[in-house]
Amino acid sequence: MSEITLDDQARKLTLGVETVYHAPSPAAYRRLGERLYGAGYDFPQCLSGVDMEYGLRVVVNLRRLRDQAEVTLWLDVPYEAPQVPTLCDLWGGLEWHEREAYDLVGLHFSGHPDHRRILLEDDWTIHPLQRRYDTGGYLIPEWRPKPWPEAASSDASDQAPVEAAEAVTPKEAETGSSELSQLKALSAAFAAKLQAQGITSLKALAELSDEALTPLATAIGLKSAAAVAKWREQARQLQEGA
Amino acid sequence: MILKDVLGALRDIGKGMAVVQRAPRKGVATKLYPYELPELPPVSCQSLALITEADGSDRCISCLLCEKVCPSQVIAIERKRNPDGKGFVLERFDIDLVNCMYCAACVEACPVSAIVTIGDFELSTYDLQTLKADKEFLDAQGRRAKQWYSPKYGVEYRDEHGSIVRAPLAEQPGGEATMLEAKAEESEQ
């Protein structure tokens, strides 16, 4: 593995029997991938996305069939900019693994030729393997992202601004958990969807005008007008009770 | 050349036809299920049951281990302090046999072999609610079972007096280690 010249900031770790290259930035990740490919790592074994609670990590496991050497490639990206350069033009076998990492973990692979969800439906809104969702696919109310570790410092500042619709800015950090639990009293599923629309408390919901409520109700999946009215009445009562 | 190929192909087809024609000698492999029930080995994990002792008391000591280890979290236990003695008594022991994976993790965790695997596979029902098993049902399953298995005690059965007997060593499926252990116990007695 000595034949790989390390990027200026890339770190080489030895974890147990595994050799890990930790790329500091997406660009370095891509360069490392190309160098590993050039060094004869021809067999793509696995690509996993891991939610590290301060950001997302992509883990690539490669193998060289010539001497059965294994190597791991890491890249940490923040939640706000989960863009990762694709490697599937080097190793075709990573194509579906990258799609799966996008689908389940929420990593975005720029340059991927077929960047679609693979296991879930196309109209799915969440990435279920992120830690902020419980097994039902609802937002965990107490969830807080951890601070970015200094050791794995990334030049996140030079990231492109978020453009993709899926990149959710966590609203929980701005609002108190009591307001969230108020919302949770309605329905966990709707609370998550409401949050995505910027409604963080019952008060905000009850004060919403009818004109503003209707598109909102459509957006979060309420079908009939009667359901909207009933639901809103419930919110009002709850707020009065509180 | 072509003729040779054709003849070779015909010979190979003939070989296949001969295999097919010889197959009935192996006899019929089908089991006529409702009429012939399969001979299940005693370790076969088809369903779960609770074992009550001969005097009707529960083996279960309400330690809640099975509830904790259950991967699909289908066991629900409620217990209360034993009013006349130490320990706990069961108030409720429910297993959702619909969502149960029959992985037998509870059976392995049980320190007293109160919950066991049995070979009763005929739990088909039109109403899934009947498979939300409560303690009465599980006890009844345990009383009905002619033999049952738990890793700790091996195969057990009830004799004609209703008391629980451990099956002889020749029948124990547990292997040499379990057998030797059991032998040592017997020699102590």
Next chain:
Amino acid sequence: MVPRDRPALRSIPIPKDRRYQPRRVGYSALKRFTARELLSYSLLFFALAALLVTIYSLLPWLIKQVPAFAVGGELSGWGQVVYGVLAAMLGFTVVAVAALILILMLRKYLALVQNRYGPLHYGPAGAFQTVADAIKLLVKEDFTPGKADRLIFTLAPLMVFVSALLLLTVIPFAPGWVLADTSVGLIIIIAAGTIGAYGVLLAGWSSENKFGLLGGLRATAQLISYEIPLALSLLTVAVWVGSLNLSAIVEAQRLWWTALPLFISLLVYLIASLAEIKMVPFDLPEAESELVAGFNTEYSGMRFGFFFVAEFGELFLLPAIAVTLFFGGYHQPLAGWWDFADVLRGWGGFGEFLANLYGLFWFLLKTALLSWLIMWLRATLPRFRDDQLMELCWKALIPLSLVGLVVAVVLRLVFK
């Protein structure tokens, strides 16, 4: 390893409300399935088929017994009408019963070679299973898909069935026992096969289903292609015998079967008829693993039943034609030297009838053996690919059938 004093695991009682309750009637009869059973039942069916064919063949004679329908030994006008109606009905019955028997025998035979029981529950050892299936098909909803072309969708199965039925009319089952003893019997056989190809194509096309369409197209390509070697091999028989009349062809084989000189044509005919029946290894039009069910994907109920009955009717009829043309028809082997039928005929009027029955026996026996050969192939082989099927037809069978034709011409010039 369960000791005797303890009941085995199988006897765990389950409360009745939780128990799957099967029919436990007739369990002892179920267990009796063996190859011998299969044989004995096949003999019974054999008798049934013989009875039906006998009635079918004796129909003109029976009608003539009614004075109103007979004029001087011939059928009167009304007699013709009655005869036409009854013959069609009986013909349908014969084909349907033959198909039912063959379906059951196929299922039983496949079960035998596949180490299982096959149908077992209705009738002794499952003998009435196909009857139950037929009843089920009859009482099912008569369903037409919304986008289907209703008229063609309805008529297509009938065309397929009629093509099978037409074959029945020209086959001589015994001396004189033939419905239409025409001088163009062979032509009718070829024509009937062609109608079937239309039926299959229209069925696939009219059902507005992609798999149906693919299956229909495959079937058309296959059936039309295989018509050619089939017709050519039939032609060799005509050349060799010098007649298109099937009775004449059978009579020409009293001593030597046509199969001996026309061996090549026989081979071609057998392979081509496999393709006509659309049975493994040529079952591409309804290849289950590729086209779901091919041209009959959208068919259900009795419309599907017509396809099914026609397919298995052909499993009886095409071997029957092979027997007629190549294996001496109703003659016993080497009948030219000594024929038991002649002995029977010596007994007078009833002896004549017995001699015909004797011929029918040989006819059905040979047909059954050929059908069994087809079933055996079906149990063994996977299916061909469509282009391989075409290559086999155009590159192998058609040249081979032409060779067969030349051989027939040469042999005729030399020996006759």
Next chain:
Amino acid sequence: MLRPTELAPVPGAQEMLVNLGPQHPATHGVLKVVLGIDGERVTRAVPHIGFLHRNHEKIEESRTYHQVIPYLDRMDYVSGLQNELPFCLAVEELAGIEVPERAKYIRTALFELNRIISHLVWIGTYMLDLGAITPFLYAFRDRELALDIVERTTGGRMLPNYYTFGGVRRDINPRFWQELTDFVDYFEGVLPEYEALTVDAPVFQARTVGIGVLPPELAVNHGISGPMLRASGVAHDLRKDQPYDAYPWLDFEVITRSEGDCWARSKLRCQEFYQSIELIRQCVKKAPRTGPYLGKGRLKIEAGRQRYRAVEASRGQLGVYLYSDGGPGPYRSKHRSPSFTNLQALPDLFVGQRFSDVIAILGSMDIVLGEVDR
């Protein structure tokens, strides 16, 4: 779901879109492939998976290490036991649990038995795809015998939940090795029958020889593993290349074939029957008859430890990526299933073939949808 670009017509082709699946007899489960067909010629193939998705990986986040194992059986339900092994190996390596020698032999013997079971299902269903029903029933007849051994040992037939960290969950029964020997002796006797009905049969050869050729470079680049890779001539077998359990002590050669077509894949699996038989025989011969079946060790993994561990399952490289945060269960476990990765070659293999060949190729890939969708 189709993207708009996928619906755009291929120039020069009179195309008909056919849905192969999700309910189709030849897709072995709920795979859906949208095929563009020009006559009988396939112009494009777009696979859609996920119909059987259960998201085991999310469930496993909230389970302890021991509780994860029953879920693993459900991935590749045809050879359920094999799925448990990579996870056990990864956890053993991270936690430093030793596996006794006897347990290793038990594991290996059952692993190879499951390979036979899995290949039997493959041979049966593949022949069913090609239109022959008889081998299917023979295969299931003999598979029952193997499943009986698994059931007598583990208590379960297809979902045994038997391997655990440090060995196996309970001791084998005393007749286990004898049962294995009996089965293997019987099965070796029947194998020529399977070969006569499949790889040696002329119609089978006509359907498979030269069909769906997978070049070795493409196979390696696509991460294809198992019999598919070895049939293309790449001698990659983790049993040899990264040995685990008792494989270092067993004597065998990696089987490869150079043709790379459907027939080579079929023949290779038939050869693997013989190889598995031989390996089981060696296990029976070499395994110690007494000794512990479960190693001692503390199941504690430090935070931040990770491991990717793979085994050579019957379909290829079955791996698990495990990341621990020091808790009682996996923080993240990603399962690298061979069927999922092998299925990526589907468009490359399908396009340009005939419709019938598509079925033959799909069958020869030997996918299990429970493993693809997880």
